[in-house]
Amino acid sequence: MKIEQIYTGCLAHAAYYLESNGEAAIFDPLREVQPYIDRAKKDNAKIKYVFETHFHADFVSGHLDLQKKTGAQIVFGPTAKPGYDALVATDGQVFEVGDYKVKVIHTPGHTMESTTYLLIDETGKEHGIVTGDTLFIGDVGRPDLAQHVISELTEEKLAGYLYDSLRNKIMPLSDDLIVYPNHGAGSACGKMMSKETTDTLGHQKKVNYALRADMTKEEFIKELLTGLTTPPGYFPQNVLMNIKGYDSLDTVMDRAKIPLSVDGFEAAANETGALMLDTRDAKDFAKGFVPNSINxxxxxxxxxxxxxxIPDVKQEILLITYPGKQEEAITRLSRVGYDNTIGYLEGGFESWKKAGKDFETVDRISVDEFEAAYESEKPLVFDVRRKSEYDSEHVIGAINVPLNELNQHLSQFPKDKPFVLHCAGGYRSMIAASMLKQRGWNDFVDVVEGFDAISKTSVAKSDYVCPTTML
Structure with missing residues (x-):
């Protein structure tokens, strides 16, 4: 069977391309659809269907643009109520793609419309299942997202539906089927996904905690809900965009790709209330950045x-990028629904600096400087890694404020004495530094290379870093 996984690592997202006898189908496409169109053109095939496993929360799908550009039919599973032209399939309905067949298996639980697609080859042999967020490699989809859109769909209720879907619809299928999930490790749609992006169903039945044959529904619900973190705030907004529809990516790009002179950029920032988003590397941002911009x-x-x-996907954004990187930034913003970029600083930060405009910097120290300061001064240290990272190992006395919770815990950061910031490698702590700078904090330093460097020092191993089992 000719099926190809198209994986995008920065979103831990997998789309699928199926082709047979001049007809093609795309499963769960990303926002930018030209690569799928080009792939079908290479096979001299026409995209007949766009199959959606559910209304996605972590990205805006490209189904509408694919329909517009190719005439493909959008297909959702049972109970879906899209606000545009789409075919809502019935459980068990079969679609033909060339000599292949795609069978709809309604598997509610992650969401109520969640659907698995069974792939059947030209000989009638069942080849694999495109599972969306119903079944991952090593995990299953979290059942707490739909309630942010429909309040009566509690996580306990959805977890119960997911248990039934897995036991009654998925686990009875053949062990040799290949599982094609929508996400891999790094996605916020599950809690313990494998780095592998495909597997056989039989192997998953042996190793996936959620597919244990002797698990009761009550045990399943308890294990599934234990350890779930709060989903990102943009998830419900992306769901609604996928349900109701959205602007074409071409339209988004046209209004965003507006080069602004230094004076024009400054005027736009002052007049619109747009967020200035600097997408350069942490080391370059630290050396100089436009005041009030976020890195x-x-x-x-x-x-x-x-x-x-950024809580609101409708937030207007002004971009500061390396020259030539603005289109990539606009595209990647649009993948998660941030469609209101209104321009970018032509020439990047260097043009701002050459124009003689004021700029700010972030003070950074090496790990050696941090060690020396820790031994002599015992400074206040803030660790912005995830709680699980902090719990595994951390600087003794460090205060854990995960980056995604920083806005809710600003009162913990003092303005009357210095402190130190670090994350694992410097990426997240520079984001935190820029947010603190924007809000008026200045008396702090960031540790270059973060905890990855700190943990390798001899002092760190023996003296001031310890695992939680010793705390």
Whole structure:
């Protein structure tokens, strides 16, 4: 069977391309759809269907643009109520893609419309299942997202539905089926996903905690809900965009790709209330940045941190990027629904600096300087890593304020005495530094390379860093 996983690491997202005999289907596409169109063109195939496993929370799907550009039919599973033209399938309905068949299996639990698609090859053999967020490798979808859109859908109720879907719809299927999930490790849609992005169903039945054959529904609900962190604030907003519809990415790009001179950028910042978002690396941001701008580096989990830290997807944004990186930044913002970029600083920060405009910096210290200061002064230390990272190992006496909770705990940061910031490697602590600077904190330093460097020192191992089992 010709099926291809198209994986986007920064969102831990997997879309799928299926092709047979000149017809193609896309499952759970990202916002930018041209790569899928190009892939089908390479096979001289027409995209016939866009299959959606559910209304996604962690990204804005590209189904509407694919429909507009290719004429493909959008397909959702039972109970879905999209605000645009789409086919809402019935449980068990079969669709033909060339010589292949795609069978709808309604698997509510992550959301009520969640659907698994069974792939059947040209010989009639069942090949695999595209599971969306129903079944991951090593995990299952969290059941606490839909209640943020429909309050009566409690996490306990949805977890019960998910238990039934897994036991009655998924686990009876053949062990040799290949599981094709929508996400891998790093996604906030689950809590303990594997780094592997496909597996056989039989192996998952053996190793996935949620598929234990002897697990009762009560045990399943308890284990599934234990340890769930608060979902990012942008999730419900993305769900509504996927339900109701959204602007074409072409429209978003056209209104965002507006180069602004230094004076024009400054005027726009003063007149609109737009957030100035600087996407440069932490080391360059620290050396100089436009006052009141926030740093979220355009690497790794950029879009997810934007979603965690900017509460409203409708927030107007002015971009400061490395020259030539503005289009990538706009695209990655749009993937999570931030469609209101209104321009970018032409020439980047260097143009601002050359114009003689005021700028700010962030003081940084090496790990050696941190060691010396810790031994002689015992400074106040703030660790902005996740609680699980902090619980594993941390600087004795450090205060843990996870980056995604920083806005709720600003009162813990003193303004009358100096302190030290660190994360694991310097990315998150620079985001925190920029947020604190914007809010008036100045008397602090950031540790270059963060805890990754601190934990490797001999002093750290023996003296002031310890595992929680010793606390």
């Amino acid at each position: 979220i580096g355009l690497v790794g989990n950029f879009a997810q941190w934007v979603g965690e830290l």
